[in-house]
Amino acid sequence: MKAPLLTACIVAVIAGFAVVAASSSDLGNPTKDTQVIASAVNAFAGSALVGEQAAPDKITLSELCPPSFEKTDAGVCELRNMYQFYDSLQNQGVGGTQTALPAHRDGFSPEQIDLGRYLFFDPALSGDGSTSCASCHHPDLGFSDGRARAVGVAGHAVKRSSPTLWNVAFLKNLFWDARADSLEEQAQGPLYSPEEMGNNPAQLLATLHGSAEYRRLFRQAFPDGQLDEISLQQVYISLAAFQTSLISLNSRYDRYAHGYHAALTDKEVEGMNVFRSFVARCAECHTPPLFTNQQVAVIGSPEPLGLPLDIGAEATWNAPKMKGGFKVPTLRNIAKTAPYMHSGRFGTLREAVEFYTGGRGHAVPKGVDMHIHWHIWEPNLTDDELDRLVDFLGALTDETFTPEIPRRVPSGLTPIGVSPLTDFNNSNNTSRATAAVADGVEDQTVYLGGASS
Numbered sequence: 376m377k378a379p380l381l382t383a384c385i386v387a388v389i390a391g392f393a394v395v396a397a398s399s400s401d402l403g404n405p406t407k408d409t410q411v412i413a414s415a416v417n418a419f420a421g422s423a424l425v426g427e428q429a430a431p432d433k434i435t436l437s438e439l440c441p442p443s444f445e446k447t448d449a450g451v452c453e454l455r456n457m458y459q460f461y462d463s464l465q466n467q468g469v470g471g472t473q474t475a476l477p478a479h480r481d482g483f484s485p486e487q488i489d490l491g492r493y494l495f496f497d498p499a500l501s502g503d504g505s506t507s508c509a510s511c512h513h514p515d516l517g518f519s520d521g522r523a524r525a526v527g528v529a530g531h532a533v534k535r536s537s538p539t540l541w542n543v544a545f546l547k548n549l550f551w552d553a554r555a556d557s558l559e560e561q562a563q564g565p566l567y568s569p570e571e572m573g574n575n576p577a578q579l580l581a582t583l584h585g586s587a588e589y590r591r592l593f594r595q596a597f598p599d600g601q602l603d604e605i606s607l608q609q610v611y612i613s614l615a616a617f618q619t620s621l622i623s624l625n626s627r628y629d630r631y632a633h634g635y636h637a638a639l640t641d642k643e644v645e646g647m648n649v650f651r652s653f654v655a656r657c658a659e660c661h662t663p664p665l666f667t668n669q670q671v672a673v674i675g676s677p678e679p680l681g682l683p684l685d686i687g688a689e690a691t692w693n694a695p696k697m698k699g700g701f702k703v704p705t706l707r708n709i710a711k712t713a714p715y716m717h718s719g720r721f722g723t724l725r726e727a728v729e730f731y732t733g734g735r736g737h738a739v740p741k742g743v744d745m746h747i748h749w750h751i752w753e754p755n756l757t758d759d760e761l762d763r764l765v766d767f768l769g770a771l772t773d774e775t776f777t778p779e780i781p782r783r784v785p786s787g788l789t790p791i792g793v794s795p796l797t798d799f800n801n802s803n804n805t806s807r808a809t810a811a812v813a814d815g816v817e818d819q820t821v822y823l824g825g826a827s828s
Contacts, residue, residue: 434493434588434785436486436595441620442776444481451482454544456624457633458664472632476624476664479544480558483616486596491617493592494610497784498792499582500566502573503528508565508614509791511537514777517711518621521795523679523719527571534685536719539712542705544619545665551717553671553702554691558615559608576607583610588785617778623707624664626773632664639770646767649760655731656750657764666706666771672748673700676716676730677738684740685718696746699739710769724765732756 440452447453456476463475494500495508511525511533512518518540520526525533535551543549549561565571566579583589583605593605596613600606628647630638639647650657662668671688676699678684688700701717714720715727730738732754736747756764784790791797 434592434781434783436489436592438485440485441488441622441778443622443624444620446485451484452488452620454479454481454622456622457629458624472663474664477545477669480615480619481544483612483619484596487613487616488620489617490592490596491613491615492778493781493784494613495617496781496790497786498788498790499586499784499786500572500574500579501528501792502575502578504786504788505529505792506572507790507792508572509780510794511565511571512540513791513794513796514774514780515796517541517708517774519712521713523714525571526793527565527568528573531570531573533568533570535717536714538704539708540618540621541623541708542665543621545669546667547669548671548702551701552688552691554688558618559611562611562614579610580605580607582786586785592785620778622776623773625775626707627770628767629664629773631770640766642763642766643770644767646763646765647770649756649764650767654754655756655760655764656752656754657731659750660703660748661706667703670703671697671700672703672750673697673746674731674751675699675736675739675745675747676701676718677720678718679720682718684743687717695744698743699745706768707771708774710772711774724768725761728756728761728764728768732761 440446443455444452445455458474458476461473461475463477495512498504498507498510500507506528511520511527513520520537523536525535525537527533538551543558547556549555549558550564555561555564566574567576583593590603590605593600593609594602597609600609627638627643631644631647649655650661651663660668660670660672673687673696684699686698688697688702689695691697709715710724713724714722715724721727721730731751734753735751736745739745739747781790
């Protein structure tokens with residue numbers, strides 16, 4: 376038996392023992408069972424995804440689909456989840472706890488997904504080899520970056536925060552201002568922005584073609600493509616394939632929604648009831664189970680002190696009524712992605728939820744005309760209700776299927792490159808990033824926003 380296959384078999388057996396152990400030692404504890412089993416399955420899948428573990432001198436793309444995906448007879452990966460058994464009003468994910476999710480993207484091959492993973496973590500995609508996609512979307516930070524504003528190549532400050540990538544397979548529009556309609560289109564924003572990854576199409580192709588390993592991996596992922604010829608579209612497709620595999624649908628809230636009501640504490644249930652109430656109206660924009668209605672809303676969120684007004688989606692559609700409008704973000708894994716809002720204005724979830732009870736348009740600058748979304752009003756929530764909302768939002772965390780960070784990438788550079796985990800002190804990265812942005816734009820009055828968010 377060949378070494379890679381033997382390794383995979385050993386890992387599979389270990390995973391099987393873990394499942395058996397979970398079912399015997401933790402019988403009657405569904406939460407523990409789920410965690411242990413998921414950990415075992417994820418460990419097996421992770422070993423398969425990280426080809427270099429089997430052969431340290433050669434990267435091999437996985438032929439297996441990521442966890443929660445099933446490989447079809449056509450050789451592509453299709454998402455499987457409990458929400459597929461439910462119905463939904465207008466197929467938009469609208470309704471109670473047991474309601475279907477909106478349409479999503481899948482159907483990529485395992486090799487395309489895994490190639491996208493290597494590209495995502497490889498700083499070679501940036502113009503100076505310092506910054507990868509993961510620099511602003513780090514798995515350990517909810518696929519965000521923990522900063523108020525993103526920071527690109529050479530320390531350039533971007534105008535907006537980095538949104539999470541969890542469950543982007545379901546999104547119809549990307550970026551805070553909803554200006555991209557697909558993940559392939561979105562990828563080109565940060566790749567070629569001089570403030571973010573600072574690359575250009577010709578240099579990107581030259582870098583990839585200059586790597587024999589990348590040429591080999593692209594042939595494996597796109598066997599019908601031209602021999603030894605990497606296309607930009609293949610790069611965009613691979614990045615999209617990986618990002619659509621970032622699925623988070625197994626939080627304690629999800630277990631509650633599927634019928635295991637002991638998954639939430641009493642305080643979290645109270646918070647969920649506030650969240651879904653007509654008084655708070657949180658669920659009307661952050662609609663379960665995706666926890667976004669995918670619309671753009673003008674809520675009058677304030678900018679950090681000293682920073683100018685961001686006109687948001689007004690620039691996307693050249694529509695003054697959309698001034699200050701931004702895409703309603705998903706709340707899944709929201710506890711992992713502080714600071715909050717498009718500008719990183721609020722450092723904690725408590726501050727963010729408190730904003731909504733401050734009164735309609737209370738933070739809009741004087742002299743600025745904003746068409747505040749009709750859902751934003753004056754709910755006058757109590758301190759206890761706000762605390763319960765925060766409790767409930769914490770129950771939306773699920774990182775069960777976080778993908779493995781490659782131990783090495785085909786370029787030979789350090790995976791990820793610059794990130795808040797390597798170049799910023801975690802205790803003060805938010806304040807330092809905010810200060811950096813303020814230094815660069817304090818004399819402006821209005822800007823259109825950065826390319827990545």
